Amino acid sequence: MASLSLQNVVVDIPIYQPANRSFKNNLLASVTGGQIRPQQGTNSIVIRAIDDMTLDIDHGARVGLIGHNGAGKSTILRVMAGIYEPTAGRVRVEGEVASMFDIGFGMDPEATGWENIILRGMYLGYTKKEIIEASPEIGAMTGLGEFLDMPLRTYSAGMSTRLAFAVSTSIQPDILLIDEGIGAGDAAFLAQAKERMRTFIGSAGILVLASHSNDLIQEWCSEGLWLEHGRVRMHGPVDEVLAAYKESVGH
């Protein structure tokens, strides 16, 4: 049984100006007893991306993250994925997590399609033996045919998306985290991808999807989670939350 629970989670993201990142300033500040400070405004700025968030997501939940840019959608996904360890609070995750944030991650433009399947597959946690066994099926799923023997740099954007997508959806995680819509791809691929996506999402215990597309959220999610300034503004059935969100944006 997959489950995800956040308890009073706070995430502060430090922003370092070049002046602050330099060793010299910190050294000067320490030898002078902190009397000479770096220029005003060059102190490190902290952005509170997630502010005291408590949240429980149980097995079977399909959660859509809704909110403006900078509301904390991507940050909270990264906390759930274990990438950002929170500044304060606790995160408990049960089940294997897979994250799909940047579709182009872990691909080498100089390598062929087949090599990229192996490369990306190993990043995702396959052993080499497993991915070599799985690669004919993944290759067929891409529909790229002989292009798989060519280096990735010769691919169009849509083609490399197909490849990345095919590898990413070949795993079966308990918890699936997706950021934003899946980008390019021709119409035939999208129809095919939707089918694949449905089984992929269907087999996951938990789905958390962040998107600006209300249609996408409505189609795939049953719960809505509306974030604002790093806090939960509203959490409930997807239709209600989307309606409330649309209303607040509309007025």
Add this chain to the structure above:
Amino acid sequence: MMPSQKNYLRPALTDLWQGIERRELWVYLGWRDVKRLYNRSVLGPFWLTLSMGVMVMGLGLLYSQIMKVDVAHYLPNLAIGLIVWGLISGVIIGACNIFTAAGGSLRQIRMPLSIHIYQFVWSQVLTFVHNFIIYFIIIAVFQINPGWSALLFIPAVFLIVLNGVFISLILGPLCARFRDIPMIIASVMQLAFFMTPIIWSAQTLEGRGLVLDANPFYHFVEITRDPLLGGTGTLANWGACIGMTIALGVVGIAFFARYRARVVYWS
């Protein structure tokens, strides 16, 4: 703002261990790193060997003239010294960029941070292996038979690699946070090269003293080079290296434990 009672050590050790468990990944990635540099070139990674070979030949012939020493004695010492130094300084200078360079992937997927470290050190070892071909040419040309003591070379390289991992645990996070440190390290390593008996011989330094004994690189070069030329390195050399390994291991793991969780925010 970090909670002070938090247990740092355990997650760090878990990270280091999970990295070892996923060795298939970093062995594969490390290979790719070395190969990718020479993509579509005819010699591939053997360019490393060739350029090191040219340097050894050029410096060896010239400096043996300048210092008026026997080429047959000078050149093998210089060659192995340069090859070992290439490994040491390559690891230390490159360690500064491990997490800065991995910034993109750090934020895409949850992986043990140590994977990046192992991948980097492994790619440096592969480079070293390519350079090491020169050694076999040298012993063939100069008819050197190091005998069984050459086997001591294996633990010596193992110590260097282990220290490479430990120093990466410190320099990786530190350089991600403070972006001037890589430049400082590069200058220090340049000075260290001339302070270490590679292009000159330790025997020519009168009185020896602190300049040699306090130089950590001297001991590491010595325990690696001496076995390859039929010696063993002194007990003091080995003692110093083992002592430094332990000390660096403790400091490195402690540092990594403390700042591991911050690396993704810094890079």
